[in-house]
């Protein structure tokens with residue numbers, strides 16, 4: 001249930017946490033792990049859902065650009081409200097690289113990497129860093145990644161972000177050749193991480209695998225199973241987030 005209230009502060013954790021999903025159904029799957037009536041908090045450009053004992057939840061939009069814009073809006077609003085977030089979690093369903101991350105499994109990013117941010121050249125792909133710009137990778141706090149993996153059973157590895165869902169075996173193989181530690185692919189993690197980095201806030205990415213990365217086969221997607229895995233994971237994550245001390249990581 002959602003209440004149109006503006007009141008209520010995060011009371012579970014010692015740290016204020018923002019969970020950014022792409023779409024409302026993912027947000028609601030996370031919310032199921034935090035029972036009670038959710039307050040709905042509107043700020044410029046965004047609407048947050050706030051369970052009584054849980055993190056702030058944001059359906060930030062599909063793709064890295066909208067996810068970054070929405071996450072930045074939430075971070076800015078919280079800072080201006082005098083209650084900044086100490087952690088941002090990018091969460092949702094994702095593609096898993098077979099056989100390393102099977103459908104239904106969880107992946108926590110120890111590295112969040114933009115897979116398609118760069119230039120195609122005759123000699124292959126060059127990331128923007130080799131063109132002299134920006135960054136293509138963000139590293140979540142290692143201690144927190146380990147604690148999340150231990151609590152949820154998630155595999156830890158690289159999670160790639162792209163603006164285009166991979167749809168062929170050739171592209172999947174190319175991505176794994178470029179990123180041998182890649183376990184999963186999503187469309188938002190790097191955008192969320194860029195916004196968090198701009199605010200000096202650590203980031204985490206958790207993906208529940210709904211489909212294999214590779215040839216497009218919508219009939220094989222197991223979105224319901226992945227959403228259930230996401231709910232289950234956040235149920236186990238709550239005590240991890242509560243006890244996490246950013247200064248120790």
Ligand SMILES: O=C(O)c1cccc(C(=O)CC[C@H]2O[C@@H](n3cnc4c(=O)[nH]cnc43)[C@H](O)[C@@H]2O)c1
Nearest residue numbers: 022062093094095165166185186187188212213216
């Ligand atoms: O029908 C399609 O081919 C198609 C094309 C673009 C997007 C979709 C979606 O269902 C939304 C993707 C949404 O879910 C995440 N996601 C899930 N699986 C993958 C994947 O294999 N590769 C990348 N992203 C994936 C993503 O983060 C989006 O939020 C369907």
